[in-house]
Amino acid sequence: MIDAEARKPDIPHMDDQASGDTTPPSMTTPAPSIDVRGLTKSYGSVRAVDGIDFSVAPGETAALLGANGAGKTTTISMLIGLLIPDSGSITVLGEDMGRHRYRVLGRINLSSPYVDLPRRLTVEENLKVFGRLYGIGDIPGRIDELAQELDLGPLLRRPSGALSSGQRSRMALAKALINRPEVLFLDEPTASLDPDTADRIRTYLTEYKTQENATIFLASHNMTEVERMCSKVMIMKAGRIVRSGTPQELIAHFGRTTLEEVFLDIARDRSAP
Amino acid sequence: MTSRDSAARSAAAFAPRRIGAMVLRYVYVLRGSWPRIVELAYWPLMQMVMWGFISKFLATHSSWVAQGAGVLIGAVLLWDVLFRGQLGFSVSFLEEMWSRNLANLFVSPLRPYEFVAALITMSLIRTLIGVLPAVLLAILFYQYSVFDLGLPLVAFFFLLLMLGWAVGLVITAIIMRFGLGAESLAWIAMFAIAPLSGVFYPVSVLPEWLQLVSWALPSAYVFEGMRAVIFEGTVRLDHLATALALNFVYIAVAAAIFFYAFQVSRRQGLLVTMGE
Numbered sequence: 001m002i003d004a005e006a007r008k009p010d011i012p013h014m015d016d017q018a019s020g021d022t023t024p025p026s027m028t029t030p031a032p033s034i035d036v037r038g039l040t041k042s043y044g045s046v047r048a049v050d051g052i053d054f055s056v057a058p059g060e061t062a063a064l065l066g067a068n069g070a071g072k073t074t075t076i077s078m079l080i081g082l083l084i085p086d087s088g089s090i091t092v093l094g095e096d097m098g099r100h101r102y103r104v105l106g107r108i109n110l111s112s113p114y115v116d117l118p119r120r121l122t123v124e125e126n127l128k129v130f131g132r133l134y135g136i137g138d139i140p141g142r143i144d145e146l147a148q149e150l151d152l153g154p155l156l157r158r159p160s161g162a163l164s165s166g167q168r169s170r171m172a173l174a175k176a177l178i179n180r181p182e183v184l185f186l187d188e189p190t191a192s193l194d195p196d197t198a199d200r201i202r203t204y205l206t207e208y209k210t211q212e213n214a215t216i217f218l219a220s221h222n223m224t225e226v227e228r229m230c231s232k233v234m235i236m237k238a239g240r241i242v243r244s245g246t247p248q249e250l251i252a253h254f255g256r257t258t259l260e261e262v263f264l265d266i267a268r269d270r271s272a273p
Numbered sequence: 274m275t276s277r278d279s280a281a282r283s284a285a286a287f288a289p290r291r292i293g294a295m296v297l298r299y300v301y302v303l304r305g306s307w308p309r310i311v312e313l314a315y316w317p318l319m320q321m322v323m324w325g326f327i328s329k330f331l332a333t334h335s336s337w338v339a340q341g342a343g344v345l346i347g348a349v350l351l352w353d354v355l356f357r358g359q360l361g362f363s364v365s366f367l368e369e370m371w372s373r374n375l376a377n378l379f380v381s382p383l384r385p386y387e388f389v390a391a392l393i394t395m396s397l398i399r400t401l402i403g404v405l406p407a408v409l410l411a412i413l414f415y416q417y418s419v420f421d422l423g424l425p426l427v428a429f430f431f432l433l434l435m436l437g438w439a440v441g442l443v444i445t446a447i448i449m450r451f452g453l454g455a456e457s458l459a460w461i462a463m464f465a466i467a468p469l470s471g472v473f474y475p476v477s478v479l480p481e482w483l484q485l486v487s488w489a490l491p492s493a494y495v496f497e498g499m500r501a502v503i504f505e506g507t508v509r510l511d512h513l514a515t516a517l518a519l520n521f522v523y524i525a526v527a528a529a530i531f532f533y534a535f536q537v538s539r540r541q542g543l544l545v546t547m548g549e
Contacts, residue, residue, distance in 0.1 A: 043541075043542070073545070074542065077542055077545050080380050081379075081380070081539075082376055082379060082380060082539065082542070082544045082545055083539060083540075083542045083544075083545065084539045084540045102284060102286070102382060102384070103284050105380065106284055106381075106382045108380075109380065109381075110376070110377070110380045112376070114373075114376070114545055114546070115373050115374065115375075115376040115545070116372055116373040116374060116377075117372065117374060117377060118298065118301075118302065118368070118372040118374055119372055120301075120302050120305055120306065120372075121298065121301050121302065121305070122301075122305075125298075125301045128297070129294050129301070130294075130377070130381065132290055132291065132293065132294030132297065133291050133294045133295075133378070133382065133383050134382065135288070135290065135291075135382070175377065
């Protein structure tokens, strides 16, 4: 059902390369911040990512959606160089991640609930360590800025292990922003935050993106968040991108009122009306 | 300082600043927990107390020990250098596994060889913290100063540390590949080397076939060299040179295994899931 539906021309189906992503960028189009071609990854006999193609423009916020095990984290892991693909190419900020990832790593960053920061170190110590790793000039100044922006001031001297999960998420975000990344990868950025804090973080990230013309690439299960923040949504299923477009395009195509309904339609193999 | 400047700095192939950042991270851990510092010195001190009394007893019951004053105490101290050197390397690596921090580190511009350099630095720091109190204890309670070995002591110290780093590299490679289930190797692997190193007895005591294995270990040359200084007052430069050459070979092989395990981890996605 989904395969037949996916062939409709109005909403690009990634397997067809109908999104235009295969077209080389013209002279006037800025080079994409992220460009992925034919990306494949298998674990044993399980194909976690199955030949996906997409690109994300500079200053764009793109989201990768999908049920658990759809291939989102595997994809992000490959984009940031932690995981070597079986085949395909990844270009981030114009550099081939397979060959020149160290030219890029100082210009990108990651926040993910699957990794943690040392819990015996205070928030400030963690940020100092990563400030030095990223070669930041004025580390105390940058920590002060982040502490103000993410409301971490009173927590700076506390051991990370003594923080609540929400506070730890903010610390992880501060670490991810320490180098003012041009491309920010976020895996479930507001998963453990209360609605008020989550809302502030979304606002902050949107402002950051605008101020720095940064590209944000996130994986999320929070459809409201994706609708609010993202101009491009890609929905993964069984390792493939089965739908992509703006949230509004997807909602309109499926004749739904929210992205969550669209997500459920795709997850449950319900075709668009 | 713009973000472009810091990005350019991040792209440098080798940055002492990044090694310093990692050392700082481990120093923060030690500084923030005095029980950890006490723990570093605890076992070497207990070993020293025990072997100090054994030495005192054997000095009056064994002509061999009586002739070589402090031979057992010196052996205990140098053995601790080897053991602590390896443990200091491996435990610093394990800190990253326990805190699920490896992915954060390798998304940053930190190179694997800079990480290894930081682990080596921490091995040196942790070994000094662990062994120096035992050295002082030996001077105060047993009137034995390991510094009486003179300049060769410096060579013994670094030759044993180098072997500790080689073993540490292999252990961390195994942990990286097989996960925290293999972490106990960090504490037990070194004891497989102890009987073959001739720590407390000459290598000639071993069966002939085992002596061949023993002479393949740099540590055997160090402990024989130590006894040569104590009993004969001679410095066996041939022993030191052989130990150094063997160490270079073992470190090269161990580094190759470590970097291979790192690549395998990247291929299998282990850096993301490690520690969970």
